[in-house]
Amino acid sequence: MLDVGTALGQLFHDPDFCSELTRNFETRRTSQCHVSDICSGTEYQKIAATGYCQSPWNVTFTLNVDGVSVFNTSRSGSLWSVYLSVNELSARSPHSLKNSILYALWFAPGKPPIQALLQPLMMQLQTLSSEGVVFQTAAGLQVCRAKLVLITCDLPARALLLGMKNHNGICACCYCYHRGVTIGDDHLHRYWPYERNAEGRSHESVIADVKEASESNVPCNGMFPVASPLLAARGFDLVNGVAVDWMHVICLGVVRSMLENWLNGKSERFYIGDKVGFLDSRLLSICPPVAIHRPPRSLKEMSIWKANELRSWLFHWSLPFLRGILPAEYFVHYALLVVACRLLSNAHVTSEQIILARQHLLKFYQVYELLYGIKSTTMKLHLLQHLSDVVEKWGSLWAYSCFWFESLNGMLKKFVHGTRYVTSQVASAIATLKAVPDMLPALPEESLTFPVGRLATKLGLFQSLIDHQESFHVSVVTDQYIDSLNCLLRRQNVAELTYGSLVKTASKLKVAGRVLHAKSNRTT
Numbered sequence: 184m185l186d187v188g189t190a191l192g193q194l195f196h197d198p199d200f201c202s203e204l205t206r207n208f209e210t211r212r213t214s215q216c217h218v219s220d221i222c223s224g225t226e227y228q229k230i231a232a233t234g235y236c237q238s239p240w241n242v243t244f245t246l247n248v249d250g251v252s253v254f255n256t257s258r259s260g261s262l263w264s265v266y267l268s269v270n271e272l273s274a275r276s277p278h279s280l281k282n283s284i285l286y287a288l289w290f291a292p293g294k295p296p297i298q299a300l301l302q303p304l305m306m307q308l309q310t311l312s313s314e315g316v317v318f319q320t321a322a323g324l325q326v327c328r329a330k331l332v333l334i335t336c337d338l339p340a341r342a343l344l345l346g347m348k349n350h351n352g353i354c355a356c357c358y359c360y361h362r363g364v365t366i367g368d369d370h371l372h373r374y375w376p377y378e379r380n381a382e383g384r385s386h387e388s389v390i391a392d393v394k395e396a397s398e399s400n401v402p403c404n405g406m407f408p409v410a411s412p413l414l415a416a417r418g419f420d421l422v423n424g425v426a427v428d429w430m431h432v433i434c435l436g437v438v439r440s441m442l443e444n445w446l447n448g449k450s451e452r453f454y455i456g457d458k459v460g461f462l463d464s465r466l467l468s469i470c471p472p473v474a475i476h477r478p479p480r481s482l483k484e485m486s487i488w489k490a491n492e493l494r495s496w497l498f499h500w501s502l503p504f505l506r507g508i509l510p511a512e513y514f515v516h517y518a519l520l521v522v523a524c525r526l527l528s529n530a531h532v533t534s535e536q537i538i539l540a541r542q543h544l545l546k547f548y549q550v551y552e553l554l555y556g557i558k559s560t561t562m563k564l565h566l567l568q569h570l571s572d573v574v575e576k577w578g579s580l581w582a583y584s585c586f587w588f589e590s591l592n593g594m595l596k597k598f599v600h601g602t603r604y605v606t607s608q609v610a611s612a613i614a615t616l617k618a619v620p621d622m623l624p625a626l627p628e629e630s631l632t633f634p635v636g637r638l639a640t641k642l643g644l645f646q647s648l649i650d651h652q653e654s655f656h657v658s659v660v661t662d663q664y665i666d667s668l669n670c671l672l673r674r675q676n677v678a679e680l681t682y683g684s685l686v687k688t689a690s691k692l693k694v695a696g697r698v699l700h701a702k703s704n705r706t707t
Contacts, residue, residue, distance in 0.1 A: 354405030436563030
């Protein structure tokens with residue numbers, strides 16, 4: 184475990200870190216009509232209204248907790264990491280290794296004892312929130328205060344942090360009191376069909392549920408008797424302070440689930456598994472632009488696709504390839520998800536785009552059970568209902584995505600070279616990497632041309648792990664496809680889609696050896 188105050192003080196010794204904080208502080212003082220990063224969301228604005236953000240040196244943290252397998256067998260254990268990232272930095276900076284605080288590492292079989300792991304952190308954050316840490320600048324001594332405002336993680340880690348049931352338990356949604364339904368007598372699997380008037384949770388109601396669970400020693404509304412360690416974080420909201428991570432919920436969740444249905448549901452109307460050869464011939468002929476780091480892989484390997492491959496499929500490959508392959512109502516239903524995710528992941532998201540995305544996601548959720556059956560309505564599908572609200576509160580989907588934290592964890596795996604003292608191996612490597620930039624000025628200029636100098640320079644760059652937000656699509660949703668889905672929407676008493684409401688934008692693709700260009704005709 185690390186002393187957060189000391190780590191924060193080391194960050195302020197970096198002139199680039201300080202200059203970026205002050206520059207972004209001035210930018211935030213100008214009014215904006217859109218949301219982009221975390222600092223532009225309504226929840227951050229509430230914090231700013233209290234006067235906390237009047238100083239450019241006061242910062243807020245996003246917390247990420249996740250486990251990663253470092254060996255081929257899970258019996259050897261998993262490496263769990265606890266990261267803190269500074270929200271006030273620009274989009275490229277907060278999630279790089281240079282500007283992230285790796286608070287703790289834990290390696291053992293099973294899940295970590297979350298109270299023992301995070302309770303010391305919460306105590307440190309209480310002190311930092313009230314007293315702060317003193318550091319030296321060109322203008323003299325300054326005081327930095329820090330507080331935790333947001334957590335982002337996958338569903339198992341979220342349940343662990345909040346002290347609530349996992350995603351297959353009753354009342355497992357951290358935003359509302361949807362109880363879920365079970366089928367049959369075993370009650371082993373819980374499903375989450377659309378519920379029109381599910382009551383929303385609040386910070387106060389969660390605390391009341393925890394108190395009731397503690398008194399009765401029985402879980403209450405999904406909350407366990409053991410209180411979340413986050414309750415000790417001053418000012419942290421147990422409902423509004425939880426982000427929906429679109430990497431796990433959408434890319435690895437809903438998108439992968441739909442692909443599995445299409446490719447494996449042989450007796451269903453949406454089955455396209457017999458057309459994999461044709462789709463692969465088109466998919467594997469694509470030469471993607473440099474912004475897309477992974478070239479497409481065969482649909483036969485879909486079960487091992489990485490999250491960024493599923494993201495590329497969602498945004499770029501799927502709609503042009505599935506047109507004419509999927510039945511019309513299934514195609515337009517899927518297009519609702521694509522358009523909504525694209526709108527909510529833009530660099531700047533307007534209030535009109537949030538409203539349109541909310542409408543699309545609601546229609547997508549409402550019709551999903553009718554098209555794919557109740558057994559396909561998972562917790563990750565249910566969380567789409569809350570996605571637009573989270574974007575409104577905390578900014579675009581990329582601002583708190585786990586993509587960059589997963590990249591950092593992937594880096595940690597490379598630091599492990601033996602089965603003993605895993606955490607010590609990683610901690611030693613991290614300390615070495617962080618020390619390299621301070622060593623660079625001491626190297627003679629001529630030594631930078633040698634291999635050791637080039638390596639030191641490369642390690643000192645600490646480039647951000649954020650992926651560029653791609654902004655090209657293919658216009659494939661026509662009015663006749665919308666008509667097909669509207670028939671289903673009417674049966675469900677859901678407002679119908681309007682013509683032209685789905686995205687139509689420019690693209691550049693290479694299909695079957697031909698490069699196709701289109702002029703922009705964006706209508707969103």
